Amino acid sequence: MNTQDIIDTAKALVAGDKGLLAMDESNPTCNKRFAALGIPQNEEVRRAYREMIVDTPGLGESISGAILYDETIRQQKKDGTPIVKAIIDAGIIPGIKVDIGAKGMAGHPGEKITEGLDGLHDRLIEYYQMGARFAKWRAVIAIGHGIPGRGCIEANAHALARYASLCQEAGLAPIVEPEVLMDGNHTLHRCFEVTEEVLRTVFNQLYAQGVMLEGMILKPNMVLPGLSCSKQESVDEVADATVNCLKQAVPAAVPGIAFLSGGQSSELASARLNAMNVRFKSRMPWALAFSFARAIQQPALEIWQGKEINVPKAQQALYHRAKCNQAARRGEYNTELEKQIHDITLYKHQT
Numbered sequence: 001m002n003t004q005d006i007i008d009t010a011k012a013l014v015a016g017d018k019g020l021l022a023m024d025e026s027n028p029t030c031n032k033r034f035a036a037l038g039i040p041q042n043e044e045v046r047r048a049y050r051e052m053i054v055d056t057p058g059l060g061e062s063i064s065g066a067i068l069y070d071e072t073i074r075q076q077k078k079d080g081t082p083i084v085k086a087i088i089d090a091g092i093i094p095g096i097k098v099d100i101g102a103k104g105m106a107g108h109p110g111e112k113i114t115e116g117l118d119g120l121h122d123r124l125i126e127y128y129q130m131g132a133r134f135a136k137w138r139a140v141i142a143i144g145h146g147i148p149g150r151g152c153i154e155a156n157a158h159a160l161a162r163y164a165s166l167c168q169e170a171g172l173a174p175i176v177e178p179e180v181l182m183d184g185n186h187t188l189h190r191c192f193e194v195t196e197e198v199l200r201t202v203f204n205q206l207y208a209q210g211v212m213l214e215g216m217i218l219k220p221n222m223v224l225p226g227l228s229c230s231k232q233e234s235v236d237e238v239a240d241a242t243v244n245c246l247k248q249a250v251p252a253a254v255p256g257i258a259f260l261s262g263g264q265s266s267e268l269a270s271a272r273l274n275a276m277n278v279r280f281k282s283r284m285p286w287a288l289a290f291s292f293a294r295a296i297q298q299p300a301l302e303i304w305q306g307k308e309i310n311v312p313k314a315q316q317a318l319y320h321r322a323k324c325n326q327a328a329r330r331g332e333y334n335t336e337l338e339k340q341i342h343d344i345t346l347y348k349h350q351t
């Protein structure tokens with residue numbers, strides 16, 4: 001492996017005020033999102049959707065890297081241009097989701113273990129040859145009655161570390177994603193405790209597997225109260241809890257932390273990221289960025305509806321959300337700016 005190239009990729013993904021676009025929904029997840037809006041669910045419609053995204057004018061102004069799914073990295077635009085080439089031409093680094101999903105974990109009711117290590121070495125070599133320079137693996141940790149247990153946390157952390165080590169061996173920068181889910185009525189404090197335990201375990205395993213921390217990105221959840229918890233803390237309280245939790249557990253050698261959105265509304269995800277950068281920016285060892293899927297794509301998907309005629313408006317919505325998150329990285333996002341960016345986007349895309 002060329003160590004410096006991997007470090008350079010990781011740094012480039014969180015450089016300046018850009019962030020990542022996760023457009024790597026598996027076919028079942030993508031189909032679920034389409035079905036909710038009455039969009040037909042087949043390979044051609046998924047291809048058209050991804051073409052709409054990568055062809056968004058100006059996307060590379062705010063997006064450093066795009067995470068693809070296996071089906072997409074093998075697809076072409078209607079005019080025959082490979083999707084990967086379109087991404088590179090837009091100034092965006094292509095990445096690839098390499099886990100094959102979180103499955104029910106034997107002996108651990110209500111908990112999941114992410115699969116995909118078997119044969120991963122060869123798949124990574126193929127993805128590298130196809131142009132991918134970074135990868136993603138998502139582990140899922142649920143909070144509930146008596147869960148998560150150590151068995152689930154340790155197994156998932158071990159798999160994340162094995163994956164990360166294989167990535168670096170193949171020349172790819174790993175995105176390490178242990179997601180503590182928002183579902184449930186747990187408190188913000190409970191999410192803090194679980195997130196801290198998960199992150200400490202993940203970094204222990206990364207150390208045990210010899211993963212080079214300078215050549216990876218952490219993709220965690222924000223520290224949030226459960227969706228159905230009666231107490232929902234303010235944006236600033238969430239920002240403080242999240243950064244304080246990360247400071248306990250994430251070594252300074254990691255160049256960047258790029259959050260998942262996890263089902264938060266687009267505006268809340270931007271506001272919370274913004275608050276972290278306002279309140280802690282000069283005091284954090286790592287860059288705090290975004291790697292959102294739903295919080296960037298959902299408004300565009302709702303406009304697109306699977307129809308060619310809606311492509312320009314859907315692209316405006318995508319560009320707009322990417323720009324808002326770019327502002328949040330700088331600590332400059334607010335509701336007024338949300339509107340201003342909207343107006344500028346409309347102007348830019350009309351002229």
Ligand code: 13P
Pocket residue numbers: 022138177260261262263291292293294295
């Ligand atoms: P969300 O931002 O929709 O949570 O997705 C991020 C992601 O990549 C999940 O693996």
